[in-house]
Amino acid sequence: MNMKKNRSTSLLGMAFFGPALVLLILFLFLPMLLTLVFSFTDYFALNPDLTHFVGLENYFTIFKDDLFLAAFWNTVKFVIIIVPAQCIGALVLALLINKVTICKKYFKVAFFIPVVMSLAVVSSLWMQIYSPEGILNTMLGYLGIDAQPFIYSASQALPSIAIMSVWQGVGYQMIIFLGGLQAINPALYEAAEMDHASGWQKFKDITLPELKPLCVFVFITVTIGAFRMIVQPMVMTGGGPSHSTYTLVYDIYETGTVNWEIGLASSMAIVFTLFVVVLTIIQTILTKDKEDKDARKKTKTR
Amino acid sequence: MHAKKQKPANIILAVVMFLLSLFFLFPVIWMLANSFKTDAAITADMNTVKAFIPPALNGSFLDNYITILTDTDFLRYMVNTLFYAAILIILGIVVNGLAGYALAKINFPFRERWVLIIMMLMIVPTETIITINFLFVAKMGLLNTIFGYILPMIVSPFNIFLFRQVFISLPDDVWEAAQLDFCSPIKYFFTMVLPMSKTVVATVSVFTFLGVWNDYLWPSLVFTSSDLLTAQIGLNSITSNDNTTMGQTLAVITMITIPVIIIYALFSKQIVEGVVSTGSKEG
Numbered sequence: 001m002n003m004k005k006n007r008s009t010s011l012l013g014m015a016f017f018g019p020a021l022v023l024l025i026l027f028l029f030l031p032m033l034l035t036l037v038f039s040f041t042d043y044f045a046l047n048p049d050l051t052h053f054v055g056l057e058n059y060f061t062i063f064k065d066d067l068f069l070a071a072f073w074n075t076v077k078f079v080i081i082i083v084p085a086q087c088i089g090a091l092v093l094a095l096l097i098n099k100v101t102i103c104k105k106y107f108k109v110a111f112f113i114p115v116v117m118s119l120a121v122v123s124s125l126w127m128q129i130y131s132p133e134g135i136l137n138t139m140l141g142y143l144g145i146d147a148q149p150f151i152y153s154a155s156q157a158l159p160s161i162a163i164m165s166v167w168q169g170v171g172y173q174m175i176i177f178l179g180g181l182q183a184i185n186p187a188l189y190e191a192a193e194m195d196h197a198s199g200w201q202k203f204k205d206i207t208l209p210e211l212k213p214l215c216v217f218v219f220i221t222v223t224i225g226a227f228r229m230i231v232q233p234m235v236m237t238g239g240g241p242s243h244s245t246y247t248l249v250y251d252i253y254e255t256g257t258v259n260w261e262i263g264l265a266s267s268m269a270i271v272f273t274l275f276v277v278v279l280t281i282i283q284t285i286l287t288k289d290k291e292d293k294d295a296r297k298k299t300k301t302r
Numbered sequence: 303m304h305a306k307k308q309k310p311a312n313i314i315l316a317v318v319m320f321l322l323s324l325f326f327l328f329p330v331i332w333m334l335a336n337s338f339k340t341d342a343a344i345t346a347d348m349n350t351v352k353a354f355i356p357p358a359l360n361g362s363f364l365d366n367y368i369t370i371l372t373d374t375d376f377l378r379y380m381v382n383t384l385f386y387a388a389i390l391i392i393l394g395i396v397v398n399g400l401a402g403y404a405l406a407k408i409n410f411p412f413r414e415r416w417v418l419i420i421m422m423l424m425i426v427p428t429e430t431i432i433t434i435n436f437l438f439v440a441k442m443g444l445l446n447t448i449f450g451y452i453l454p455m456i457v458s459p460f461n462i463f464l465f466r467q468v469f470i471s472l473p474d475d476v477w478e479a480a481q482l483d484f485c486s487p488i489k490y491f492f493t494m495v496l497p498m499s500k501t502v503v504a505t506v507s508v509f510t511f512l513g514v515w516n517d518y519l520w521p522s523l524v525f526t527s528s529d530l531l532t533a534q535i536g537l538n539s540i541t542s543n544d545n546t547t548m549g550q551t552l553a554v555i556t557m558i559t560i561p562v563i564i565i566y567a568l569f570s571k572q573i574v575e576g577v578v579s580t581g582s583k584e585g
Contacts, residue, residue, distance in 0.1 A: 016487075116565075117330075119516065210414040
């Protein structure tokens with residue numbers, strides 16, 4: 001009787017989990033496995049019969065390929081501009097909104113609006129903003145600054161797109177930081193006030209340490225997000241001018257779905273995935289460490 | 303809690319913040335104001351503060367919007383996207399919800415190991431597998447079909463995990479009582495489990511909608527040229543058409559943004575909670 005019941009719950013479990021499992025295997029697990037396998041072959045989708053095993057050749061090829069290296073370097077540049085700007089911007093906005101007492105709700109909504117707009121929409125909008133005779137150049141003109149080419153110049157296109165991306169994304173991390181700020185025990189600040197701590201001391205000794213795990217989380221997610229950059233350059237510049245905004249994921253996309261060189265694209269995708277996985281592992285270790293310490297502290301005080 | 307009278311410092315902070323928010327939102331304000339203007343008016347207003355002020359209400363106020371809705375297929379693209387979002391919300395809740403329930407409550411072989419695998423799959427970025435999925439869909443002859451677009455998007459390790467975390471705290475005795483009443487497990491799931499978990503169902507629905515509505519890469523691969531385009535891809539084909547004026551472009555991107563603003567206004571609580579929970583879960 002009991003065994004029969006066990007077997008029927010097993011069947012029920014598999015029946016509930018089954019549809020998801022089939023789709024997971026077909027559209028997530030198998031593609032991952034094939035990406036890894038294809039990265040060791042010269043698979044060309046327009047002529048699949050001529051596929052050979054080539055070992056690590058694709059990996060040597062891409063790291064000698066000027067375009068891939070340029071795309072990689074551009075991606076790093078995006079990360080270097082976006083990550084500090086977006087993380088610090090989000091923290092500052094969250095601190096200000098946490099402090100403001102009038103129309104708090106309006107400010108929360110106002111800075112979050114670009115987050116709900118899509119990448120394609122924001123890119124199309126900022127193409128108009130950045131246009132040579134556009135509103136931004138007009139505003140700069142009033143400040144006595146000459147018209148800038150923005151996305152139409154090889155030196156300014158990348159920073160222009162990076163700033164736009166920060167503008168769009170900063171509200172998301174702001175909301176995360178606000179949640180963290182509101183979770184800090186107010187008694188900590190009250191105690192500090194009794195010791196006549198200055199605003200800066202309170203920030204340095206209470207707010208920052210309390211927010212540290214959240215900072216790690218925000219830092220890593222923004223880094224991964226910047227690493228995945230593709231839609232903005234695709235819509236705004238097509239990767240140009242002269243490949244100055246061509247990114248790693250853009251290269252994967254073009255090599256795989258435009259040139260059909262699945263083998264090469266797969267090896268690029270594996271390199272890209274390795275970076276994302278390493279970043280995620282770093283985040284897990286850093287936050288785990290903190291949790292362990294917290295747990296130890298708690299057991300000690302008990 | 304606070305005294306009614308505000309301290310001067312608070313008022314100054316609020317005023318500074320308000321100016322900052324205006325500066326922050328200048329592209330959006332400019333977009334809204336100029337979506338009602340002709341290109342001649344946009345250029346003429348550019349040098350004055352009128353660039354941020356909509357034109358006077360008159361007969362031609364909505365011309366850009368009317369032109370886009372009548373002369374292009376944009377309305378159809380929006381309806382398409384709503385339709386895809388509706389299908390993906392329903393299928394996503396059923397497939398991921400059932401899986402989440404199995405992983406939370408039903409004892410079946412290797413359950414804990416599946417949970418671990420799902421958590422690991424959450425790390426994989428879509429960009430890694432998009433090429434192979436495109437190849438799959440192309441080989442199956444499903445390019446430019448609704449199936450080809452929807453099939454790979456139904457399952458989400460993240461949503462399975464989210465459902466599991468919520469279902470795991472549901473009481474067991476209801477399930478046992480339901481079994482005594484010979485309630486079928488499927489019926490129990492739809493009539494008891496889902497209604498008891500309205501918050502997570504709402505969160506998953508809202509994020510699925512926003513994901514489908516705002517997605518660009520996958521629909522741009524699957525739909526090349528057809529009546530099936532989503533709004534985001536349609537936006538690209540409309541704005542890259544030389545006949546489209548700047549005002550019309552701004553009208554299109556305003557219209558495409560309106561549904562997400564409405565969703566945000568209705569579900570801001572769920573969205574903010576969802577965003578904050580991604581932070582607190584990891585942090």
